[in-house]
Amino acid sequence: MKFSKAKSAPLSAIQEARAAEILGRVRRMEVRTNRLVNDALAGRYASVFKGRGMDFDRVRNYVPGDDVRTIDWNVTARTGEAHVKLFTEERELTILLLIDISGSSDYGSVDCSKRELAAEAAGVIAASAIRNRDKVGLILFSEAVELYIPPGKGRLHIMRLIREALFFQPEKKGTNIVKALDFANQVLHRKSVMFLVSDFNVGTRFAEQMKTLGTKLQVASRRHDLIAVSVTDPREETLPDVGRVFIEDAETGEVVELDTSSSKVRDAYHQQARSRREGIALKIRSLGIDFLECVNGENWMPSLMNFFSNRRQRSG
DSSP: OOOSSOOOOOOOOOHHHHHHHHHHHHHHHHHHHHHHHIIIIITHHHOOOSSSSSEEEEEOOTTTTGGGHHHOOOOOOOOSSSSEEEEEEEOOOOEEEEOOGGGGGGSSSSSOOOOOOHHHHHHHHHHHHHHHTTTEEEEESSSSSSEEEEEEEEEEEEHHHHHHHHHOOOOSSOOOOHHHHHHHHHHHOOOEEEEEEEEEOOOOHHHHHHHHHHHHHHHHHHEEEEEEEEEOGGGGGOOOOOEEEOOOOTTOOOOOEEETTTTHHHHHHHHHHHHHHHHHHHHHHHOOEEEEETTTSSSOOHHHHHHHHHEEEHOO
């Protein structure tokens, strides 16, 4: 796993050009995420994610009109005069983004990949958090935790999170959400808000893998406010009629030959892919965990807005 390092080697001309390209994309995404936050999410984030509660501040003498439920009976008994407790609201939250950057995240049948979609969704959430003076951290994971950036604040911090989410090169290709959740529970020492962003490609043994993952998700949701965000691509559920093709799994390297000219093969593929997607959503929601779906190439902001609205209604 990699952590931040302050020093870096001098860049070549090619690397400088690449860095300029990356910076341009990050800035364009920053502009877009800020616009989305301003236009659609202003006020919604703060009304949904509350602070951790009230912190004890001090005691003072009781005055008529004070709530009798705040009387500190120990101090009152010791001094012989009524005293009340004063509290201050602890507003600041810690937001942790867990983003899946495994091999399957690079797939995209439209203008962007699932990884870019995940980075944009995470950028919107991070920008909303920063505007409310919350701290935001990042975990990038494949079959291992690839990068951890501790929670921080500020525009430059958010730009760095977006840049890493877009361009960090993982060492592994597989997916292990369980390891990411275990690591998150180790580094978070108090209740936080966790956004788990993934395509939930858990392998061929779907039922077995989802059972194990479900247990970990349930543990994490008891300790933290966990929200699952699914990023998918519409092409993943359909096969074009192009004859015999070889399909390679981006994570395992397994190659399968399919005759896409057969309507039965195309229908079976569609049914299996749809069943898998619906099964993931059903399993996660059955655990009492909020589940948000973002589809590549579609406007996912209404889904995010509905998510905030539904949570606000429930909390109200």
